[in-house]
Amino acid sequence: MSLCALVSPSEQLAHDLAKWFPQLKPVVVNHVYCNFGELLPRRFLGEVLWYTLATHDTRDPSEARQLVQPILDFIERRFQSGDDEVRELIVASFVQPLAHQGEAGHRLRLMLGPALQAAAEGTDSRG
Numbered sequence: 001m002s003l004c005a006l007v008s009p010s011e012q013l014a015h016d017l018a019k020w021f022p023q024l025k026p027v028v029v030n031h032v033y034c035n036f037g038e039l040l041p042r043r044f045l046g047e048v049l050w051y052t053l054a055t056h057d058t059r060d061p062s063e064a065r066q067l068v069q070p071i072l073d074f075i076e077r078r079f080q081s082g083d084d085e086v087r088e089l090i091v092a093s094f095v096q097p098l099a100h101q102g103e104a105g106h107r108l109r110l111m112l113g114p115a116l117q118a119a120a121e122g123t124d125s126r127g
Contacts, residue, residue, distance in 0.1 A: 010041040010089045013078055017048060020074065023067050027051050045093035056111075057104050069111060076113030090116070096123045 007015065018028040018039060027047050032039055052071060056064045079090045095116055098105040109120055 008041075009083050009086045011039070013082070013086055013089065014039050014041040014044045016078075017044070017071070017074065021071055023055075024048065024051060024071070041089055042093050045089060046097065049094050049097055053101055053104050053108055056108050065111075068108070072108075072111055072116075073113065076116050079119065080115050087119075091119050091123060095119050099123065 018024060028039070028044075031044050031047055035043065048071065052068045056068050058064075059067065075090060075094060079087055082090070095112075098109050098120065101108070109117070112120065
């Protein structure tokens, strides 16, 4: 039996973010510590959102883009290729909260790919 059969698509998304983006290591370590050794997809993706917002707002713009854009592109690809569970996770934990982050959220939203931009517009219309 493969490990992939033991985790949900949402859990796999969280594990892949943690694995492929070394800049998220402090986020992962803190998350796992605070959640009794578990990586919880909804909560973790929300923490990735906070990381991207903070990084985008506090770093030199070119450095911030270099750190944040690959994460946004990865989430975009997973949104496009993922099942309903993954798409719902990304919208609920990453896209929707951007609308409540003022100017920082707006600037980050401009960096989203076309599928996430469309999802964001869809959440705006549901208000």
